[in-house]
Amino acid sequence: MDQITDTVLLARNIRLDIVRMINKGSSSHVGSALSCTDLLACLYSDYLNIDPNNPEDPSRDIFILSKGHAGAAVYATLANLGFFAKEKLKSHYQNNSDLSGHVSHKNVPGVEFSTGSLGHGLSIGSGYALGMKIQSSPRKVCVLLSDGECDEGSVWEAALFAAHHKLSNLLAVIDYNKIQSLDTVENTLGLEPFLDKWIAFGWSVVETDGHDHDQLLKILNEINNAEKPTCLIAHTTKGKGVSF
Template sequence: MTSDDLARAVRRHVLRMTNSGRSSHVGSALSCADLLAVLYAEILDIDPAHPDKPDRDRFIMSKGHAGAALYAVLAETGFFDTRLLAQHYRNGSFLSGHVSHVGIPGVEFSTGSLGHGLPVGAGLAWQARRMRKTWLTYVLLGDGECDEGSVWESAMFAAHHRLTNLVALVDWNGLQSMATTEETLALEPFADKWRSFGWEVDEIDGHDHAQIRKAVQPGQERPKVVLARTVKGKGVSFMENQVLWHYRPPDDLELAGAMSEVAP
């Protein structure tokens, strides 16, 4: 499956999952679908048949509220049956609203409380360095998540130790739960902040697969951060750039309209 095909499949699953489970964060899940698709279709050294192989690359979904997108990509790439996605957000389901590693092959770490993924990722990268391992660690953060102080503490740690085996991606869609990121707590000058902390920085279109593919290669001398400009709700015209869709799930009529826009 190509990364383009995978991204379309992920968007279809996300729409159905958030509709049937009446769950939140459809906009956040749609904005990162392309980033996840390129990583899982082309970049990560992982094996669905052996999800715990010692020398696998590690991926941490720090923006754990967009768990529907991660579950969809894991199912589509063979970590578990896609039919299980229908259980998302149901009572007793192993597919919780926020990312959980319990019982889900391919998930490295439970997230949802923001600001935890990059510290974990930096620790994993440091561990690999000390153990003389060649596997890489990738972390996907939200832009609003970068309000958290723990993000910048771990950024300092990673730069200090020159963790070139660590790549962070920021889903920079410009919206948080209630308002824009700039209204909530201004991030700009965002790229300069990361550079001042000692990171290599790439700014890209987070929906252009060729740009993603090139940008996620590890840094040469320092850890790498990819600032991916994205559109919240990408792929569904009436959801795009609308803060409403941070929490609201699509009803049946909205689902039908949305599915017609992301059809294969």
């Protein structure tokens, strides 16, 4: 099978596990988890250098889920890639489970940082990236953000910081599904012209369909040539893969 076929199958399996986990645990945020599934499948398959058999390898890349409420998507991705047994997914959202509703690094191989309160992931990722740059390390940092959290000033402070320090080893992926909390992004606090804002903040910006594996893999292969931080604005559909 070719690479695109592999990532499509991985995304399908991740979606199945997300729906099963959230249904069994009577938890929430299924739409947000499903909208970023294709992004995770492509990032973990082609961009991130993280070994499931050695997730603490000092030479590993760093992935941070800033939209921590989509933890089910990351758990399912990690389990499907062999970071831990898929049987563990059945404990999601249960009392005393390691797989909490918002992503947690405690006892979960492959999770670098516990998140949930929005707006902090890019700052954390920028700190990691600066440290790697100072050490002349080839490692990369990827932060997956929601569109809604881009309402927060902390995101733009981190964007300024990353551009100032020319953190070419930093990739921000924005799951732009156009819906946040109880309303649309446009009605809550419009972000457009979104691409122009990131360019004005000194970033290299790419915009694409966040469910098109062909385009995603092509973009991820070209990012390594960037001379400044890169923002990938991925247009997605909330609840992708499930008919509502």
